[in-house]
Structures are given as C-alpha cells and as structure tokens.
Amino acid sequence: MRRTRKQSNIRAPQAGWDGTDVLLACLAEENVEVMFGFPGAAILPVLDRLWFHAEGITNQTRRKRLAFSGALSTCYANSTERICGRNDIMSKTKTDAAASLAGTNGAQVFHRMLQAEGVETMFGFPGGAVLPIFDELFESPIQFVLTRHEQGATHMADAYARSTGKVGVVIATSGPGATNIVTGLATANMDSIPMVAFTGQVKSTLIGNDAFQEADVTGVTRPVTKHNFLVRDVKDLGRIVREAFHIARTGRPGPVLVDIPVDCTVAKLDSEPDLEPNLPGYKPRGGIGNERQIRIAADMINAARRPVLYVGGGVILSGAAEELTAVARKGKLPVTTTLLGLGAFDESDPLSLKMLGMHGTAYANHAVQQCDCLVSVGARFDDRVTGDLSKFAPNAKIIHIDIDPSSISKNVEVDVPVVGDAKAILAQMLPMIECPDRSAWLAQIDEWKKKFPLTYKADGDIRPQEVIEKLGELTKHDAIVATGVGQHQMWAAQFYGWKKPRQIITSGGLGTMGFGCPAAIGAQFGNPGKLVVDIDGDGSFTMTMVEVITAVQYNQPAKFIVLDNEYLGMVRQWQELFYGKRYSATPHACPEFTEIAKGFGAGAAKITDRRQVADALNEMIRYDGPFVLHVCVAREENVFPMVAAGKALDDMIHSQLI
Numbered sequence: 150m151r152r153t154r155k156q157s158n159i160r161a162p163q164a165g166w167d168g169t170d171v172l173l174a175c176l177a178e179e180n181v182e183v184m185f186g187f188p189g190a191a192i193l194p195v196l197d198r199l200w201f202h203a204e205g206i207t208n209q210t211r212r213k214r215l216a217f218s219g220a221l222s223t224c225y226a227n228s229t230e231r232i233c234g235r236n237d238i239m240s241k242t243k244t245d246a247a248a249s250l251a252g253t254n255g256a257q258v259f260h261r262m263l264q265a266e267g268v269e270t271m272f273g274f275p276g277g278a279v280l281p282i283f284d285e286l287f288e289s290p291i292q293f294v295l296t297r298h299e300q301g302a303t304h305m306a307d308a309y310a311r312s313t314g315k316v317g318v319v320i321a322t323s324g325p326g327a328t329n330i331v332t333g334l335a336t337a338n339m340d341s342i343p344m345v346a347f348t349g350q351v352k353s354t355l356i357g358n359d360a361f362q363e364a365d366v367t368g369v370t371r372p373v374t375k376h377n378f379l380v381r382d383v384k385d386l387g388r389i390v391r392e393a394f395h396i397a398r399t400g401r402p403g404p405v406l407v408d409i410p411v412d413c414t415v416a417k418l419d420s421e422p423d424l425e426p427n428l429p430g431y432k433p434r435g436g437i438g439n440e441r442q443i444r445i446a447a448d449m450i451n452a453a454r455r456p457v458l459y460v461g462g463g464v465i466l467s468g469a470a471e472e473l474t475a476v477a478r479k480g481k482l483p484v485t486t487t488l489l490g491l492g493a494f495d496e497s498d499p500l501s502l503k504m505l506g507m508h509g510t511a512y513a514n515h516a517v518q519q520c521d522c523l524v525s526v527g528a529r530f531d532d533r534v535t536g537d538l539s540k541f542a543p544n545a546k547i548i549h550i551d552i553d554p555s556s557i558s559k560n561v562e563v564d565v566p567v568v569g570d571a572k573a574i575l576a577q578m579l580p581m582i583e584c585p586d587r588s589a590w591l592a593q594i595d596e597w598k599k600k601f602p603l604t605y606k607a608d609g610d611i612r613p614q615e616v617i618e619k620l621g622e623l624t625k626h627d628a629i630v631a632t633g634v635g636q637h638q639m640w641a642a643q644f645y646g647w648k649k650p651r652q653i654i655t656s657g658g659l660g661t662m663g664f665g666c667p668a669a670i671g672a673q674f675g676n677p678g679k680l681v682v683d684i685d686g687d688g689s690f691t692m693t694m695v696e697v698i699t700a701v702q703y704n705q706p707a708k709f710i711v712l713d714n715e716y717l718g719m720v721r722q723w724q725e726l727f728y729g730k731r732y733s734a735t736p737h738a739c740p741e742f743t744e745i746a747k748g749f750g751a752g753a754a755k756i757t758d759r760r761q762v763a764d765a766l767n768e769m770i771r772y773d774g775p776f777v778l779h780v781c782v783a784r785e786e787n788v789f790p791m792v793a794a795g796k797a798l799d800d801m802i803h804s805q806l807i
C-alpha cells in the first residue's frame with residue numbers, strides 16, 4: 150500500500166526549496182529506494198544533493214553512493230578465444246541501377262536506388278522487418294558492415310560521412326532496432342552531418358496495432374532528423390530514397406530517416422515507378438551569395454583594425470578550407486575555429502588562434518572579445534563558444550556567412566548577413582580583400598600567445614595532454630582522430646595540432662559519449678590505408694567498446710587510445726570547481742581493457758609510466774590491425790583554460806602554471 154506523507158515522515162515541498170529538494174522529496178514520497186543512472190552537466194545539482202541529502206531517500210542515497218564508487222574487482226572478460234578476423238564482405242555481382250524497375254520488388258528497388266546514389270558502404274544490424282532487404286544484399290555490390298549495436302552503426306555512418314564528405318548510410322530493423330539509432334541521429338543532426346537511415350517497419354496493415362516490434366519511428370525521430378518519411382506504397386519507395394539523399398546532402402546537411410513497412414519491400418512493382426523527386430516546399434540555399442552583401446562585408450573587413458575570422462563546421466562541410474586560407478592570408482586575418490571547425494585552418498600558421506570558447510585558448514578568447522570585426526564563417530554562435538551572450542564580442546561589428554538563413558541572428562544579432570555556401574562566398578570575396586596595416590593588432594595577439602600558452606605539467610603521472618601532443622608529433626599531425634566526449638576530447642582539440650579538414654571526428658553539439666570507438670571504425674572504412682586513431686576516455690570507451698569486435702571482424706586497423714583517469718573526468722572537474730569536490734557518481738571503476746581487447750581479437754597494451762608513452766604509441770601505430778592502448782593517466786587533471794558557464798568569454802579560469 151502507498152504510504153501517505155504523514156506515515157513516511159517526508160516533509161511536503163516548502164517555500165524556499167529548490168527544484169532538486171522538491172524532486173528528491175517527491176521521490177522519497179513515492180518510496181523510491183534505488184535509482185539507476187549516469188551523470189552529466191544538466192543533472193549536476195541533483196547528483197550533488199544525492200551526496201548530502203539528509204532526509205527522504207538518504208539511506209538509499211548512501212547505498213547508491215557505495216554502488217557508484219565500488220571498485221570492480223574482476224575484469225569483464227578474460228576470454229582468450231579469438232574472434233577470427235573474417236572479412237566477410239559478401240561476394241557481389243554488380244547490378245545496373247539504371248535498368249527497368251518494373252517487376253522488381255521493394256527490396257530490389259532499395260538496393261538499385263542506393264547504388265544509383267553512389268553508396269558503397271552501409272552500416273547496420275538485421276531483424277525481421279528488414280529481412281527482404283538483407284536477403285537482397287547477397288546480390289548487391291554495396292559493402293554491408295554488421296555492427297554490434299545499432300547505435301554503433303549510426304556513429305560509424307556518421308563518421309564515414311564526416312571523414313569522406315559522402316552521405317553515411319545506416320539500416321536497422323523495426324522497434325528496438327529503430328529506437329537504438331535515435332542517439333546516432335541526434336548526434337548527426339546537431340552537427341549537420343549528411344546521413345540517411347533506413348528502418349524496417351511492421352506491415353502497413355498492422356501500423357498502430359501495437360504489433361510485435363512496432364514503434365512510431367517517424368514520431369520518435371522527427372525532432373532529431375532533418376526530415377523523415379514513412380513509405381506507404383512500393384511505388385513511392387524509389388522516389389523517396391532519392392529525396393532522402395537529396396535532402397541529406399543539400400543546403401545545411403543533416404540526417405534523414407526512411408521508415409519502410411516490410412510489405413513494401415516484398416511487394417512487386419507492376420509498372421515503372423515515377424522516380425522524380427517531388428519536394429515543392431524544400432528550397433535549400435546554396436551556391437553564391439548576394440554580391441552586394443559580400444561587397445559590404447569585404448569593405449567592413451578592410452576597414453577593420455582588429456578583425457578575427459571565427460570559423461566553424463560549415464567550412465568543413467562546404468569544402469571551403471582552401472578559400473578560407475586564401476582570404477585569411479591575403480588580409481592577414483587571425484583565425485579561430487570552433488571544435489567542429491578544427492582543421493579548416495592549419496594551426497601551425499602564425500595567423501592561427503586555435504580553438505575558441507569554453508576550453509579554447511586564452512588568446513583566441515581575448516582576441517574575440519577585443520576585435521572590432523568578427524567574421525563568422527559556417528559557425529553558429531553556440532553557447533560553448535559565446536559564454537555570456539550579453540558580453541560577447543562587445544566592440545565588434547559582426548558578419549555572418551551561413552547557408553542556413555535560420556542560423557543567422559539566432560543567438561547573436563549580426564550586422565551583415567551573407568546567406569549561401571561558404572566556399573562560393575569566400576571565393577567571391579577573395580578579390581575584394583585588402584591588407585591594411587594591422588601590425589599593432591597582430592603584435593597584441595603575439596603577446597597574448599606568449600602570455601597564455603596552452604600548458605600542462607609534464608612530470609609525475611602520465612599527463613593526458615602529453616600523450617596527445619606526442620601522438621600529434623609521431624603522426625605528423627596527419628592522422629584522422631575520433632574522440633569520445635569529456636576532458637580527453639578537449640585535450641585532443643587543444644593539443645593534437647590540426648592541419649587539415651575532416652581530420653577531427655567528434656560529437657560537438659550533442660556531446661555523445663560512446664561516439665569515439667565506432668566513429669574511428671566508420672572513418673577507417675571511409676579511408677582505407679589511412680591511420681585512424683580514437684582518443685577516448687574510460688567512460689566513453691566503455692559505452693561502445695564492443696564495436697572493437699566489428700573492427701576485428703572486418704580487419705579495420707583503427708587504433709583506440711583509452712585515457713583512463715578512473716573518473717567521468719569532465720563532470721568530476723565541474724564538481725571539483727563548482728560543487729566543493731563532492732564527487733557524486735563520477736568515480737568510474739574500469740575493467741582490464743587490454744584483456745577485453747585481446748578477447749575481442751585486437752592487439753593491446755597498457756602503460757602506467759610516462760617513460761613508456763612514446764614506445765607504446767609507436768607500437769600501436771605500427772600494429773597491423775585494431776589496437777587498444779590503455780593509458781593510466783593522472784586522475785585529477787583539469788582542462789584549462791575554462792570559461793565557467795554563464796561567464797564572459799574572457800573571464801577564464803587558467804591553469805596554475807600560468
């Protein structure tokens with residue numbers, strides 16, 4: 150029987166309580182004894198109160214704390230049985246995508262259309278509702294990659310797209326298969342990554358009946374896709390596939406989902422279908438920008454004494470790095486990039502300010518705050534970049550070049566909008582750019598660079614920054630690097646030394662832990678022969694490390710560096726700085742990653758001493774196959790500089806070494 154408030158001794162919510170008090174009191178009133186979960190910035194106040202809460206679910210909280218911090222005494226797997234590295238890409242016979250479709254069934258139409266779209270690789274996981282499509286795979290030249298979880302498939306498809314510029318393709322079955330791809334779709338959506346996801350659906354006649362493995366997939370995925378479709382008739386399938394690819398890759402790219410009831414893949418076409426895209430409401434902006442706006446923008450840049458180019462993921466998506474570099478060098482314009490814009494401008498160029506924002510360089514943040522003209526190219530004024538919006542770039546005229554008009558003046562009011570493709574617009578602008586004397590501004594920037602270098606303490610325990618810096622050096626800053634989410638991600642951004650576009654593969658907008666491992670594998674599929682390294686955290690890697698088996702099965706030699714601080718470090722850092730060091734739910738017991746990796750069939754090594762770093766990295770790089778390098782790093786290292794949430798961009802917490 151439910152206890153009443155009186156019986157439970159729980160106080161009713163009272164004036165003066167905050168939301169966390171109310172929530173915990175309500176949970177106690179509901180007799181909640183155990184709660185399962187995972188931390189993150191958005192629930193930090195709740196975690197913090199769980200540490201101290203003195204009433205209500207206090208006893209359970211204590212128990213939970215023990216559960217969270219208890220060490221795992223055994224490793225998850227010590228099986229030495231190797232999974233043989235089968236490269237079981239099925240034998241394919243090339244089919245003619247342009248041949249007649251009359252008489253073919255939906256599954257055949259599906260494969261024919263994918264080939265016509267130039268799809269070479271597809272990631273996914275089978276199930277009943279997509280069986281006809283998988284059956285046809287035997288006849289298809291498209292390489293299918295069987296992942297170990299549908300989330301892994303979406304991150305692989307996403308990273309394949311980020312690293313190649315092609316559209317990533319993923320397929321999953323109905324119900325749980327489809328719901329498992331939601332995080333991957335949201336990740337791609339936040340970072341504007343072109344992807345097409347196919348899901349099987351129950352028979353059309355059963356939709357809405359709570360049929361076996363039915364989920365309202367278009368309903369669930371609408372907020373996390375650029376667009377989605379439910380196919381209702383095999384006659385529409387071919388056209389919808391074309392529309393999906395068109396929407397995914399044009400304008401501001403993004404993921405598109407196509408939900409296909411199983412009967413549509415079995416049904417045969419009795420006549421030639423109409424394949425002409427029919428998207429009257431979809432008019433993506435692209436191509437050149439308005440000449441007059443570009444002239445105004447160029448004049449503003451030429452007149453500026455303290456300009457800064459603020460460059461984002463749109464420059465990478467647009468393939469505009471060359472044009473950007475030409476504009477920057479011609480006008481001697483200092484360049485700072487967002488996390489997603491890293492590689493758009495060579496960081497070894499003296500004009501580079503590296504990354505700006507919450508964990509950007511102090512010199513980039515000071516330059517933005519003091520510039521008189523900020524030129525945003527393919528960047529969306531994310532809150533991790535701007536800090537307190539009311540204090541952002543207070544003295545600057547702002548020019549914003551973006552393909553998506555809805556991105557302009559969304560967060561920051563801009564003075565000169567230029568809508569269109571970054572590559573085309575920068576090429577139009579280049580001849581208009583002049584180079585007035587800006588020596589005082591460049592000298593000021595040099596002074597900030599000297600005063601506030603990115604730094605860390607290189608002694609004692611292995612420092613994660615040192616591992617990343619060394620990796621940059623040994624790989625000549627030329628590897629493709631995927632990351633998880635957390636401190637290691639920020640150190641990768643700060644210390645690798647980015648030179649080229651499509652080099653960093655990281656989840657920026659959604660910040661999806663677990664992205665790194667499958668992302669490295671997806672990028673490896675898209676870039677055979679290239680060195681691909683995942684710089685991961687122990688927490689992030691644990692979430693999806695099962696995909697190392699996929700790398701082994703398909704002989705993909707991606708490397709995985711696990712920077713193990715035995716903490717969910719980024720959240721711990723916030724708890725250290727803003728919650729009085731109450732490490733609620735952030736100590737993170739780890740397994741023997743090397744044993745697991747070997748059990749999966751990959752190479753592996755573990756290091757605990759600074760002197761082992763270079764040799765271990767070399768061993769990893771040289772290893773012929775996937776390799777997990779477990780690096781035990783300093784446990785309570787912090788990422789600096791840091792702009793605390795809600796502070797102005799130049800109000801930074803610095804490393805004590807500065």
Ligand SMILES: Cc1cc2nc3c(=O)[nH]c(=O)nc-3n(C[C@H](O)[C@H](O)[C@H](O)COP(=O)(O)OP(=O)(O)OC[C@H]3O[C@@H](n4cnc5c(N)ncnc54)[C@H](O)[C@@H]3O)c2cc1C
Nearest residue numbers: 461462463467487488506507508527529552571657658660
């Ligand atoms: C733990 C953590 C910490 C972070 N800290 C930082 C930080 O310190 N600094 C930082 O920068 N980020 C940080 N991020 C990432 C941040 O959350 C955002 O993802 C990132 O800043 C957004 O980058 P962007 O503005 O380049 O936008 P994107 O999401 O890459 O948006 C691209 C923009 O370009 C436009 N575009 C697309 N195609 C074209 C084209 N062809 N031509 C022109 N425009 C185009 C789009 O419309 C969009 O407006 C952090 C993330 C995490 C998880």
Ligand SMILES: Cc1ncc(C[n+]2csc(CCOP(=O)(O)OP(=O)(O)O)c2C)c(N)n1
Nearest residue numbers: 189635636637662686687688689717718719
């Ligand atoms: C799926 C998911 N859950 C929770 C979070 C919140 N979060 C951001 S960083 C972080 C800690 C990451 O730990 P780890 O992977 O070990 O990296 P570290 O910060 O220690 O380098 C957490 C929990 C997230 N970003 N993604």
Ligand SMILES: [Mg+2]
Nearest residue numbers: 686687716718
């Ligand atoms: Mg960690």
